[in-house]
Amino acid sequence: MEQKVKIPKTNEVIKEYEDLRSFYKETEKEINKIKDEQQRLLLKTVEKLQPELEWLKQHNYYFIHPAFGDLKSTRGPILGVREENQFVYMYDIKKRSLIKCDTCDEFKPYNITASDIINDGLFMDAMEGILYTRELLNEYNNRISTVHSNLKADLENYTRIFNEL
Secondary structure (H helix, E strand, O other): OOOOOOOOOHHHHHHHHHHHHHHHHHHHHHHHHHHHHHHHHHHHHHHHHHHHHHHHHHOOOOEEOOOOOOOEEOOOOEEEEEOOOOEEEEEEOOOOEEEEEEOOOOOEEEEOOHHHHHHOOOHHHHHHHHHHHHHHHHHHHHHHHHHHHHHHHHHHHHHHHHHOO
8 A cells, every 4th residue: 555645835845934934034033132132231230330340450359250260350350261261251340341361362352342242152151250240259258268267277286286296
């Protein structure tokens, strides 16, 4: 018994192509709208936190990012890292501009736009880096408390050993 395979007519296939293309175009427009909103939010957040960022810079705090280990910056918040850690994206507080620094060229800065950050897929990293500035002092206080506790424990331990000699 032979089964007949229904082969769609060319017009049906073209209609399906048009529907798929329409869906793609609409989704692409929505993605672009979302990216535009991400850019605006990133810039509004930087602007809103500018006085706090300036205070941290004036008081010589390093800016760190919760996702990038010991990487730190004196220019401003770290917004992301790309291309095998060659480029570090930052907000330069003094110049009020977004930059990326080339770690292979003495951290040479290049001006970038919010669009560059978004199109490189760094929106979440950038927002976390900017918002983490609100946690910096707590983080530094936690770190210095740990150093203090360790130093004190070491001194007490070796003082006890010395007294037992």
